[in-house]
Amino acid sequence: MPERIIESFNIKRLDILDENGNEDESLMPSLSDSEIKRIYELLILSRTFDHHALSLQREGRMGTYASILGQEASQIGSAFAIERSDWIFPSFREMGVYITMGYPIHMLFQYWSGDERGMKCPDDLNIFPLCVPVGTQVPHAVGAAMAVKYKKDKAAAICYFGDGGTSKGDFHEGFNMAGVFKLPVVFICQNNQWAISVPREKQTASKTLAQKAFAYGFEGIQVDGNDVFAVYKATKEALDKARDGNGPTFIECFTYRMSDHTTADDATRYRSKEEVEAWKARDPVPRLKLFMEGNGLWTGQYQKEVEEKSRDMIDEAVKMAESIEPQNPKDMFAYTYGKLTSRQLRQMRDF
Amino acid sequence: MSQNSKKLNMVQAINLALKEEMQRDSSVVILGEDVGRDGGVFRVTEDLLELFGDERVIDTPLAESVIVGAAIGMAAYGLKPVAEIQFMGFIYPTIDQIFSHASRIRNRTRGRFTCPMVVRTPYGVGIKAPDLHSESTEALFCHMPGVKVVVPSSPYNAKGLLISSIRDPDPVIFLESTRLYRLIKEDVPEGEYTVPLDKARIVQEGKDVTVIAWGSMLHRTLQAVEEFDAEVIDLMTLSPLDEETIFKSVKKTGRVVIVHEAPKTCGFGAELSATIAEDAMLYLKAPLIRVTGYDIVMPLPKLEDYYMPTVERIKKRIEEAMKY
């Protein structure tokens, strides 16, 4: 018997908006002018947030922080497609997602300053707390998707992680189960090319991350993660597909971490200036600006207003975060269980 | 031994131990996340990639379970892997490998295969780090027969204990206090010396009360005992436990205060208390006292100082013991 090919695969790559602001009209998602402006404003707002967070950290007013610089299109583009009834399972580098979903910004500053209260998600949002152990959120999203399916809700779970996360067992176990049960879940990997000092090609021998979905029986697609239209379109389609009962999708957002891994890291130890410079040209913000300018949606005056408004909002949020009354140390005990144990009550007498 | 000494902090002392052991023994290899090019996020493995190459200092993909699981395979085959888990909070995915295999390979094969590996990981509260970066769950590992648990408290003993751990025929969990990493410097000899894995250290002798601590808590303990005639024991190795040193001291002082930063319930203090109660109860003049972290989820930085046993808290409890 001759050997036969019994399976093969193709991986799609989606690009819509190039670095010069030119779009592929045939692929453009349907977005109104005001929606495009809103997306642009969220990009600027998130970048302003990031900038302030980094300087607050430097001034000792905030703790260790993971910058989103360069990844805004992946975050805002995907989050813009999410409905409030969907459930979001972030990693630790999704401040742009939080901001797009309308999470109170002062609470983000509060959290990164080391105050748990900042992660008390408002009741009208379903964002699981920021997840520090890499990849461990993937199974949670899968479980939420199982619950959505069981309850026959018109919703989806959406899960964020990084390129490093794809090496974890949790990722593979979660993907496998999502495929087996054809669950309403969208996995978004921000492949920012680095996991601290480990470059993407040392993370996996696969040519793309997107192709990993193929092994688990569902579609994986790579998109230009610095192209907000491509990210939005892919996410919107994947979420619609999930909500319609057509199973999971994996979206690899091909992007770049422009900053150090966190404020505790020094990326010059392991990557070249040239590489970082080359990615600067692919910045997600200027290309959208150019597009908008070409379509009469952007002026210098508008830019000034957007920047001013963002700065005001962030300043206000910082002020709010810093004027919140400190936590009562006894709060450390309050949320261990539904009810304090008798042992805890005894231990609380120390205060 | 007439050796050169240098004033080193704990990071440098551990780095030196790794370097010297790797020079001496070509079967010693390092693997973990960011241990190579970046020199480890705390710089503990700094320069080792340059010195020994990427076959011996291995930057792995981001997956703790395979780091420790692969170390088991390497060890069985004849290497002496030193795996790094970036923070103790990320050691949990490796528990399957450590509990189901590392601890049992010797027993399961009646000694045909063994697991001489070290898993190094930074632990503990005190550097204002994010969620899961301040864990001190040493007791989990002490509960597992077949695994040794070592917690150095100073640059000198860190180096000697790590060399012993690398040479040990069984798996060792080696816990490095992040708070101590750069806190103290002391003379650390260059060249070979070891600190044994089954011996506690009397840091200071005393008559009235035995205070037992390890790792980061030793230093607060030493500050807290200043006004007492206290005997301070630094366990250094929690498992196997040096019971003899403890009993001898307890028989002398009749009072015991145990200090650890992990939560109280089922913390290692519980094991120590039970051991002392079983075998030295009749020498006690006062109830056994534990000064520990609280039974709560480790708080984020804003409240972390309230969590850890403070010098004041330790002092107060020693005073209580002294009332008897």
Ligand SMILES: Cc1ncc(C[n+]2csc(CCOP(=O)(O)OP(=O)(O)O)c2C)c(N)n1
């Ligand atoms: C299980 C686990 N191991 C190690 C770490 C330490 N750590 C934090 S982020 C990170 C790299 C993550 O890389 P990637 O998944 O690509 O996400 P990125 O940081 O690039 O957003 C590492 C090793 C962790 N948080 N969790």
Ligand SMILES: [Mg+2]
């Ligand atoms: Mg990454």
